[in-house]
Amino acid sequence: MTDTLVPLLVAGPLLGALLTVAAGLLDDRAPPVVAVLTLVGQVGLAGWMGSRALLDGPLSNGVGGFVAPYGIELVVDGVSAVIVSLVALVSLGVLFYAVDDDPGGTAFYTEYLLLVAGLSGMSVTGDVFNLYVFLEISGLATYALVASAGTGRSAVAALKYLLFGTVAASLYLLGVGYALVATGTLNMADLSVKLAQVGYDSPLVLASFGFIVVGLATKAALFPLHTWQPDAYNDAPDSVSAFISALVSTVAAYALFRLLYTVYTPAFFEAVPVARDALVVFATLSIVVGSVLAVVQSEVKRMLAYSSVSQYGLVVVGLAIGTPAAVFGAVVHLVGHAVMKGGLFVAAGTVDDLTGARTVDEYAGLADRFPVLGGASALLMLAMVGVPPAVGFAGKWYIALGAVRAGTWPVAVIIFGSTLLTLAYFTLLIERMFVAPASPSVRAATDGGERGLDRPDRPSRVALTLIVVAAVAAIALGLAVTNLQVALEPTLDTLLAT
């Protein structure tokens, strides 16, 4: 019964997107309502199916009555249950902010729902070609959303992302092509068996791995393939920054996880150790360089963007190390990062609306004027640094532990070192916000006088709620991490069994 409803996770938002267009023709105020209703339904559906998947084991459905390996299979297992629920919840939360912050037209909400459909599809698909289709759907929706700010900068950023993202997706498709040539199948579960039969050292299999990893690493924005990402995050509208920073790269990293462990399986790493080494080197480089670049940024949104480069490095390191603790840590950090970074981008957007402040220096004295906003943001930043018991600590802890257990000491050292680097750029901001005397823009925002005409004098209630909820969630998730581990244990054990 539940299994047959799995396609609704993708079809729901798609249908919602169509309805949005229709509703927009009737009434200008209708699209946001339709979008909210669709996503509320999506949250309910994802939550219900996710809990079923976690409790009763994986759900799967062959779309259109064709069965695997010929048909299109959708699968919800423990990890995809977590990701699809995360996508639903965060997209609903950010939608409230989008409605409140810069109500776009019908097109905006349609693209938004298309993006949700693409991301949900990537989370639940069990077929590598389908994954490409959903990757392109979410990519195209993202390009349009980034450009929806309507400024020159956002247009350039969107174009850059468009060209770069399309090339990356094509590389992924090439990789899929090699795998198809080698095995004659596209179904993930089937591929894992057939790839082993072909032999992991076959050039076709190795080439497919290389193309797929580079393609997905570009989407996840690992250094040096991150160049699209700071521009896209920085120049997109605030609500779009929050959305894509929280979800787009997260789902790409999830896709990498899916490919590594469902398709190539740990046995591939056993047979081709250089593949693991390459990923580890790639990711640790990302951690260090991302943090360093974040420290030298002056614009806050750009700093947060480079911080993401570093955090995804951490996630991929966890995936590459491949011990149960490290992979679990990577999943926790993926979820935690989405919550924390989404909250921080909402905060950055709110500050911009209130004061026009965009650079670290302009943030001076913010916390005095807006104590709740400043306090909750600081909490999110500290959670990101990894102060226990927040989720940032839990994720890093498990990844570091996995690294230690696997005996990769240099990686463990880099993880601890990266904590200090993260501390460096966030203390820069916290120090400005809490200690430095107020900057002119912050003063103007609160003392009246030269305040801009359309500037509100206090943070909007919706944005503030979202930021506080994100901060609370960051801590609650950290405390609940043991339960999550118990829930995900069966899934991860299956995936990691060699």
Added chain:
Amino acid sequence: MTGPLTALPPGVVVLAAALAAGLAGERRRLAHLLGGGTTALVTGWIWVVPEGTHLTGRLFGFDAVFFNVDPFSWIVGLVFAFIGTAAVGYSWATGAKSKQTAYALTYVGSSLGAVFAGDWLTLIVWWELMAVTSTLLVWDYGGKAVRAGFRYALLHGIGGSLLLAAIVWHYAAVGSVLFSAADGIVGTVPQILAALGIGVNVGFIGLHAWLPDTYPRPHIAASVFLCVYTTKTGVYGMYRAFPDGHLWIAYMGGAMAIFGAGAALLQNDMRRLLSYHIQSQVGYMVAGVGIGGALAQAGAFGHVFNHILYKSLLFMTAGAIVYSTGEENLKYLGGLARKMPVTAGAFTVAALSIAGFPGFNGFVSKGIVISASHYTFVKGPLVVGDFYTLELLLLVGGVGTFLSFIKFGYYAFLHGPYEGDEVTPAPRAQRIPMLVVAGLCVAYGVFDGALFGLLPFDVTDGSVVGRVYTTYTVPHIAEGLVLAAAGVVGFAALKTPLSKVGRVPDVDAGYNPLVFYGARALVHGVTETYAAVDRAAVALADRGAAARADPAPLDRFRANIGGSIFILMVVLGGVLAWLGVV
């Protein structure tokens, strides 16, 4: 095994009280009654709680113990809760706001949590929380306290990370984070990391700059809280990490005893002087932990207990002076004995206790540590007559303590007439906590058996300790009196040069550039590094802004679309080559 007494860790209860006190807002009386009442109840609770490991569970997927009662955690927890009550009473009497007391209670709660943790992971979580809550307590006062709090937070962040690294490494070696799984921290590198990480908290020389930098700045009642918890939790953690002691830690303790006392002598700010004495006194405790063995550990924990009593009392008296006169600097005080007789009396008790004068509690516990340094520790390179190296260090530290407290007492209470504004004696509400704590300082000094009853090891039983300790013997009393006499003579000799230097107006830095800059070097190092990073950021940002204004150089700094795709292809080629495909 879970009974009503062990259903919850005490720290959580205090945190709940902190929340309630914070919500009380303007209703100050309610907030302080709630806070003080809770800590008082917790004191009684700890007094009767049965020994053992309670509340086992899992934290981040590891076996953990949230409420571990053994003789060591018991005595520290007991005095933590008790002094929390006294300090909340003092906060009420000095007009502290509910919010500040709420922050202070979160600090008390997280310290209690750390002390009653039964595994390293639980300990580090509370430990980090303690750093955060104490920073909040400092920041709450605003003004100069904010900058100092920032430096404080940064240093404790680094210390906490070092300890965390030690714990992870320890776990990799042992396979469990439980205290019961191993004898302290295992392995050379983890031990060094743990010693440095905890060393930040206990104020190892070189890592101590935060102490005199932070503690004099916040509200006077906040200082009373601060002087108790962070350093003593550190001593407790040091014992957990090194239950068998370590030679270098013992010597570091001896060096801290002298360095702290010497630096204190050169201070004129009352609370700054007292802060250096925290370092000096913690030196005795660290020495006790470092010596190892039943006698030294009993002495160290007895000294933790006593020190918390008299040091909080000293901060209360200093606070009462600040409260009544508005003056922090000893140069502008004097002749207060007549104006504030109760405060003067309480100060005398506390000063004689800290200096280790016979009949007061410091004499008892400091005596145990010194006795252990003589009988159960190596002689060391320096032997003078019947005195060994570490023992000498500790005794010289004692003379320094006498000297600086004679100086404090002389300039605050005796020297000349008071020339400032009208002074009212400390309000009665302030006197009550002071008198209670002063009474205990005397009681534990005279009835040393009561103190021995609290210690983890029975120091009067020859089968437990290598050498039975007796407080009141002729040589020991003579030793105390000689140290006191040396202090008086020394002060008489040094008074003129000290006061001559002291006449240089408002240049605290002029006293002793060596000590001053030595103490400040670390802080400056940190701020300078920070400033350098800041400068680099600004320079890079400027360059970025210039690049944005002029699109031509932009291509050099930031990959454009073509460049990005070129990089992508290079990476792809590299990965394929690495995999051996091409």
